[in-house]
Amino acid sequence: MKTILTDTIEVPxxxxxxxxxxIVWHGHYLRYFEDGREAFxxxxxxxxxxxxxxxxxxxxxxxQCDFKRVVRYGDRIIVETTYTPCEPAKxxxxxxxxxxxxxxxxVTGSTTQVFLSKSGFTLQLTNPDFFTNWKAAQxxxx
Amino acid sequence: MKTILTDTIEVPxxxxxxxxxxIVWHGHYLRYFEDGREAFxxxxxxxxxxxxxxxxxxxxxxxQCDFKRVVRYGDRIIVETTYTPCEPAKxxxxxxxxxxxxxxxxVTGSTTQVFLSKSGFTLQLTNPDFFTNWKAAQxxxx
Amino acid sequence: MKTILTDTIEVPxxxxxxxxxxIVWHGHYLRYFEDGREAFxxxxxxxxxxxxxxxxxxxxxxxQCDFKRVVRYGDRIIVETTYTPCEPAKxxxxxxxxxxxxxxxxVTGSTTQVFLSKSGFTLQLTNPDFFTNWKAAQxxxx
Amino acid sequence: MKTILTDTIEVPxxxxxxxxxxIVWHGHYLRYFEDGREAFxxxxxxxxxxxxxxxxxxxxxxxQCDFKRVVRYGDRIIVETTYTPCEPAKxxxxxxxxxxxxxxxxVTGSTTQVFLSKSGFTLQLTNPDFFTNWKAAQxxxx
Numbered sequence: 249m250k251t252i253l254t255d256t257i258e259v260p261x262x263x264x265x266x267x268x269x270x271i272v273w274h275g276h277y278l279r280y281f282e283d284g285r286e287a288f289x290x291x292x293x294x295x296x297x298x299x300x301x302x303x304x305x306x307x308x309x310x311x312q313c314d315f316k317r318v319v320r321y322g323d324r325i326i327v328e329t330t331y332t333p334c335e336p337a338k339x340x341x342x343x344x345x346x347x348x349x350x351x352x353x354x355v356t357g358s359t360t361q362v363f364l365s366k367s368g369f370t371l372q373l374t375n376p377d378f379f380t381n382w383k384a385a386q387x388x389x390x
Numbered sequence: 391m392k393t394i395l396t397d398t399i400e401v402p403x404x405x406x407x408x409x410x411x412x413i414v415w416h417g418h419y420l421r422y423f424e425d426g427r428e429a430f431x432x433x434x435x436x437x438x439x440x441x442x443x444x445x446x447x448x449x450x451x452x453x454q455c456d457f458k459r460v461v462r463y464g465d466r467i468i469v470e471t472t473y474t475p476c477e478p479a480k481x482x483x484x485x486x487x488x489x490x491x492x493x494x495x496x497v498t499g500s501t502t503q504v505f506l507s508k509s510g511f512t513l514q515l516t517n518p519d520f521f522t523n524w525k526a527a528q529x530x531x532x
Numbered sequence: 533m534k535t536i537l538t539d540t541i542e543v544p545x546x547x548x549x550x551x552x553x554x555i556v557w558h559g560h561y562l563r564y565f566e567d568g569r570e571a572f573x574x575x576x577x578x579x580x581x582x583x584x585x586x587x588x589x590x591x592x593x594x595x596q597c598d599f600k601r602v603v604r605y606g607d608r609i610i611v612e613t614t615y616t617p618c619e620p621a622k623x624x625x626x627x628x629x630x631x632x633x634x635x636x637x638x639v640t641g642s643t644t645q646v647f648l649s650k651s652g653f654t655l656q657l658t659n660p661d662f663f664t665n666w667k668a669a670q671x672x673x674x
Numbered sequence: 675m676k677t678i679l680t681d682t683i684e685v686p687x688x689x690x691x692x693x694x695x696x697i698v699w700h701g702h703y704l705r706y707f708e709d710g711r712e713a714f715x716x717x718x719x720x721x722x723x724x725x726x727x728x729x730x731x732x733x734x735x736x737x738q739c740d741f742k743r744v745v746r747y748g749d750r751i752i753v754e755t756t757y758t759p760c761e762p763a764k765x766x767x768x769x770x771x772x773x774x775x776x777x778x779x780x781v782t783g784s785t786t787q788v789f790l791s792k793s794g795f796t797l798q799l800t801n802p803d804f805f806t807n808w809k810a811a812q813x814x815x816x
Contacts, residue, residue, distance in 0.1 A: 260567070260570075262563060262566065262567065262570075263566060263570065263580055263693065263694070263699075264563055264566060264693060264699045264701060266693060266694045267689065267690060267692060267693070267694065268689070268692045268693065268694060268695075268696040268747060269447050269449065269694075270694040271449065273689075273690045274420065274449070274450040274453065275417055275418075275420035275421060275424075275690060276417075278416065278417035278420065279417060279546060279548055282417075282546065282547060282548060283544070283546065286544075286546075286547065296547055296605070297605070297606055305411050307411065307413065307416070307457065307460065308416040308457060309456065309457045309458075310454075310455065310456050310457070311416065311453065311454070311455045312452075312453070312454050312455075313452065313453045313454075314451065314452050315449065315450060315451045315452070316451075318449065318511070321580070321581070321694060322581055369460065402709070402712075404705060404708060404709065404712075405551065405552075405557075405708060405712065405722055406551060406557045406559060406705060406708060408551060408552045409547065409548060409550060409551070409552065410547075410550045410551065410552060410553075410554040410605060411552075412552045415547075415548045417548060421688060421690060424688060424689060424690060425686070425688065428686075428688075428689065438689055438747070439747070439748055463552060463722070463723070464723055553731050553733065555733065558704065558733070558734040558737065559701055559702075559704035559705060559708075560701075562700065562701035562704065563701060566701075589695050591695065591697065591700070591741065591744065592700040592741060593740065593741045593742075594738075594739065594740050594741070595700065595737065595738070595739045596736075596737070596738050596739075597736065597737045597738075598735065598736050599733065599734060599735045599736070600735075602733065602795070653744065
């Protein structure tokens with residue numbers, strides 16, 4: 249049986265995030281993804297401050313995003329954030345943004361993060377111990 | 391011989407765009423891409439206001455972005471925006487962000503836009519005439 | 533006895549809102565004020581969409597903001613939004629941002645909005661009827 | 675004769691900065707002010723990195739802003755940033771945003787910054803030497 253770690257939160261659509269077409273400007277979805285990632289991190293002990301306390305920064309190195317339906321001011325939306333396990337020293341998440349009332353799928357996306365040492369911004373080629381331990385504790389590896 | 395339409399501008403890195411790691415927050419690169427797209431549009435007659443005057447909105451439906459090097463406050467960067475012709479009713483651009491002083495490649499990305507009618511937000515399945523004419527005028531099609 | 537209309541919400545501090553000094557960039561507080569104003573509007577029936585349905589836009593014409601304490605990523609903050617009645621055709625709010633755990637006062641501010649007709653962006657020199665009715669319904673005027 | 679230090683730059687109005695009323699969202703003017711402040715700093719040797727090299731952070735503690743005319747996407751605007759000398763350990767700027775073509779005054783504002791030591795975030799109650807020297811070099815004090 250496979251463990252799937254996921255988290256879901258409702259995210260407010262701010263007036264300032266809607267552009268002159270009356271739809272959310274595409275760049276703001278990256279904030280919604282980040283909101284989702286933070287909520288995930290809070291739930292599973294994998295937030296920016298957790299990484300930092302372990303001596304790592306985890307910058308994003310790849311983003312992909314597909315916009316399927318427009319989102320308008322007043323719409324209620326939900327971000328579903330799912331951790332996608334992988335062997336290399338990377339952190340992968342996929343995202344689905346849904347209309348909170350109809351369940352309609354609005355946006356999908358993914359991000360990849362890597363580990364840099366806090367001192368020196370050096371790329372880590374192997375998984376830090378704390379991260380391997382985290383995966384084991386979550387039942388993702390044995 | 392192939393026509394390649396491209397444009398290059400220098401974009402300021404704002405203090406407010408740098409996060410607590412002292413590097414540009416990843417979401418802001420979408421603004422830099424947009425800056426590049428706007429400069430391209432101004433040069434080749436393909437700006438948001440041009441589309442709008444023709445009766446179309448051109449929302450972004452796909453983004454991809456690879457971050458290769460961090461950008462810091464004080465760095466001078468250049469966005470190179472290139473139009474990638476395609477047959478379907480879509481507008482594709484690729485982007486390269488370079489260090490203005492060293493020429494080092496920092497970020498690459500791409501966007502896809504579609505045509506919606508201004509009235510009704512209806513997806514256009516064929517290229518609008520004005521766009522086909524634009525391509526012909528640029529020597530991209532015959 | 534005087535009626536005071538106020539509303540309080542907790543606002544998330546996003547990672548992307550923290551600058552390279554590890555504190556919230558000052559411009560983002562205007563988003564927190566807007567979050568507060570929207571929560572107020574939802575509670576008391578005075579949101580952007582309510583104004584719009586009545587035929588008005590209510591752009592901000594004045595902002596004042598005092599920053600007393602820095603806010604860091606991870607801090608929990610509360611926005612307290614209070615409507616300040618006035619006779620002229622204006623909408624005044626004052627804001628207090630507080631640390632959600634200690635109650636410490638972090639930021640204070642105020643905004644003034646005016647009424648523009650939706651068609652034509654014409655400044656309204658007298659209070660629209662719907663707004664006078666709203667004030668009466670809230671017990672602010674007789 | 676009084677020395678007045680001022681600087682003027684043109685600032686692009688980004689598509690993403692225009693809200694659903696088709697006007698620039700009020701919060702973005704703080705970015706334009708910052709653009710103006712940075713251009714001023716570059717010209718007169720008073721940028722964030724200059725302060726930082728001297729051991730200081732200069733967070734903003736007060737903002738005031740009056741919006742007189744709306745700005746639309748496609749408008750060309752100019753930010754005029756003027757240093758306002760004062761005796762206390764503070765840095766005051768006033769701003770005027772003008773239509774680049776008509777010269778019409780669109781927005782006015784002011785900011786106040788204070789000096790914090792880089793280590794410890796301690797408020798400096800007296801002007802740092804480097805700043806007094808800067809004022810003297812500019813002919814603002816004798």
